[in-house]
Amino acid sequence: MTVDALPDIGAVSTTEIDGLVIRHARSGAANGVPILLTAPWPESIYAFRHVIPRLRQTHPLIAVDLPGFGLSQSRPDVMAPKAMGDFVIKLLSHFKVNRAHAITPDVGALAILFAAAEKGDLFESIALGSGALRAEMAAGVLYDLIHSPTGAFATVDGAEAVGDYLKHASELTPAPIIEDFRKASAGRRFEDAVQYVRNYIPDLPKLEPLLSSIDTPILIIxxxxxxxxxxxxxxxxxxxxxxxxxxLLDAQHRAWEEAADGYTGEIAVWMNGAYRSQSGRT
Known part of the structure; x- marks a missing residue:
């Protein structure tokens, strides 16, 4: 990657799903179980710059900015974990994927758990993490955002709201990617995304009793x-x-970047077969 260029994560394009324009990147092998990757917040599909080159050797890949995140369109009715889980099911149908692995850090973790509880036969295995499972188990700025009033950031340029996050991220992440992350929160986009985590309060109590019914092998990382x-x-x-x-990796929130080798290695081993031996809790 040159100084001014975004990395090669595949063919980046947009498509309309359920009336929303969704940005995605496709790459990888012609055969094998596809892998769906959903971007963490407030980042984008370029957060997977380390993961994609490793996994595309053996799997077809679809990296996606979910609605309201990255550079995909938002709509109020999908900005909640349960509704986003329903959207993930529609998304896989759109791409004609009947069964997939999924890599869903951060906000995508909760959506994928709802999707797996609803339609478990869609998922060969899942790798997730860095997502709060109860509103009261979040901390720091995330806790504050979850409990912020609706519209609190409606008049704020979201790119400024994530300024501290991006400054910290820029210590490891190249400038062109940081700029893509900045665009992902620009204008009102940050307020729209915050509504998703505000909906942790009504949605997460509904998820907890479903967890024991999810039979999909899951790597928590x-x-x-x-x-x-x-x-x-x-x-x-x-x-x-x-x-x-x-x-658990030696990292803070951005394990996919701060512990890139370990994160990518664990997922590659998992999705290249280790998940098949997962018969219980370890």
Whole structure:
């Protein structure tokens, strides 16, 4: 990647799904179980710059900015974990995927759990983490955003609202990607995205009783020093999902970047076959 260029994460394009224009990148092998990757917030599909080159050797890949995140369109009725889970099911149908692995850090983790509870046969395995499982288990700025009043950031340029996050991220992430992240929150986009985490309050109590019914093998992978989604959230999941493997990396929230080799390596081993041996909690 040159100084001014975005990395190669595949053929980046947009498509309309359920009336929304969704940005995605496709790449990878012609055969094999496809992998769906959903971008963390407030980042974008370029957060997977380390993961995609490793996995596209063996799997077809579809990296997606979910509605309201990255550079995909938003709509109020999908900006909640349960509704986003329903959207994920529609998205896989749109791409004619009958069964997939999924990599869903951060906000996507909750959506994919709802989707797996609703339609478990869609998922061969899942890798997730860095997502709060109860509103009260979030910390720091995420806790504040969850409990912020609707419209609190409606008149704020969202690019400024994520300024501190992007400054910290720029220590590891190249400038062209940081600019893509900035655009993802610009204008009112940040307020629209915050509505998703505000809906943790009504939605997450509905998710908890569903966890024990999810039979999909799930890799829980997160940073042990995450200041906004403490490791207790991963432990919470590990104690409730029937088939899971829990890995803590030497990282904070952005494990996919701060511990890129470990994050990518764990997921590659998992999706290239380790998930098949997952018969219970470890």
């Amino acid at each position: 997160a940073g042990k020093d995450d200041p906004i989604v403490p490791a207790a959230n991963g432990q919470f999941l590990a104690e409730r999902l029937p088939r899971n493997h829990y890995v």
